[in-house]
Amino acid sequence: AAAAQAADHPHRPVTVAHRGASAYAPENTVAAVDAAHRMGVAWVENDVQRTKDGKLIVMHDTTLNRTTNVEELYPDRAPWKISDFTLGEIEKLDAGSWFDAKFKGERVPTLERYMDAVSHNDQKLLMELKSPELYPGIEAQILRQLKEEGWLDRQHVKHRLVLQSFNGDSVKKVHELRPALKTGFLGTPAIADLPKYAKFTDQINPSYKTIDMAYVSAVHAFQGAHGRPLEVYTWTVNDAPTAKKVASWGVDGIITNAPDVVRNALKDS
Ligand code: G3P
Numbered sequence: 649a650a651a652a653q654a655a656d657h658p659h660r661p662v663t664v665a666h667r668g669a670s671a672y673a674p675e676n677t678v679a680a681v682d683a684a685h686r687m688g689v690a691w692v693e694n695d696v697q698r699t700k701d702g703k704l705i706v707m708h709d710t711t712l713n714r715t716t717n718v719e720e721l722y723p724d725r726a727p728w729k730i731s732d733f734t735l736g737e738i739e740k741l742d743a744g745s746w747f748d749a750k751f752k753g754e755r756v757p758t759l760e761r762y763m764d765a766v767s768h769n770d771q772k773l774l775m776e777l778k779s780p781e782l783y784p785g786i787e788a789q790i791l792r793q794l795k796e797e798g799w800l801d802r803q804h805v806k807h808r809l810v811l812q813s814f815n816g817d818s819v820k821k822v823h824e825l826r827p828a829l830k831t832g833f834l835g836t837p838a839i840a841d842l843p844k845y846a847k848f849t850d851q852i853n854p855s856y857k858t859i860d861m862a863y864v865s866a867v868h869a870f871q872g873a874h875g876r877p878l879e880v881y882t883w884t885v886n887d888a889p890t891a892k893k894v895a896s897w898g899v900d901g902i903i904t905n906a907p908d909v910v911r912n913a914l915k916d917s
């Protein structure tokens with residue numbers, strides 16, 4: 649019965665472009681946001697961290713060397729931690745060439761620049777606080793910036809914005825600072841621990857490799873912080889068979905580098 653119920657799940661999962669449409673453009677750049685937009689994908693996921701001089705930028709790794717030419721420009725600054733570089737230094741980096749020569753000159757976006765692109769495209773944002781334990785106070789700082797960008801109005805808070813983290817304390821802090829905001833916890837808590845998370849989250853967002861249909865159903869049975877069933881957004885699903893499988897489990901969102909692949913896979917579901 650549980651299987652039939654999940655297979656008949658009335659809602660097709662939402663597709664979220666992971667780090668933007670990162671199979672097609674350099675991750676966490678404006679180019680990746682725009683690539684998702686051209687595919688008609690409303691939701692983008694990003695990762696936010698902080699520079700040495702306290703500015704918020706969008707990048708996944710806590711170091712700059714995988715996704716920029718930092719080693720070339722600053723050879724003596726290993727291990728190239730974001731927190732050891734000023735925004736001025738980071739803005740000199742090329743964040744596109746490593747992916748494909750045609751993206752040469754793409755920059756590491758400030759959060760402000762990134763949000764401008766998302767707003768301009770009328771997209772929605774699943775924002776990750778990446779390694780927030782490295783950046784004390786980043787929760788309040790992000791909320792201040794969201795407010796400045798006009799992203800804490802009713803419309804955005806209700807329909808267009810979710811803040812998530814692997815760091816449960818950080819998610820809890822965001823919820824306490826701004827209770828109206830939707831939040832997600834990245835990970836796969838034991839079912840017995842879900843009531844604890846449900847007090848401050850709306851979503852439980854696990855790797856698809858760690859879950860099954862029973863887990864998704866178990867999460868849905870709890871009410872989240874805003875009184876609706878806890879949702880499941882799973883990552884990172886980049887192929888059609890996996891997309892179909894997790895959709896049949898009843899997940900609410902699929903986070904993917906290749907939103908076109910996921911969308912095509914779910915077309916007839
Ligand atoms: O949004 C889910 C996913 O981004 C979590 O993993 O390492 O890509 O940030 P990671």
Ligand code: CA
Nearest residue numbers: 693694695776
């Ligand atoms: Ca992420």
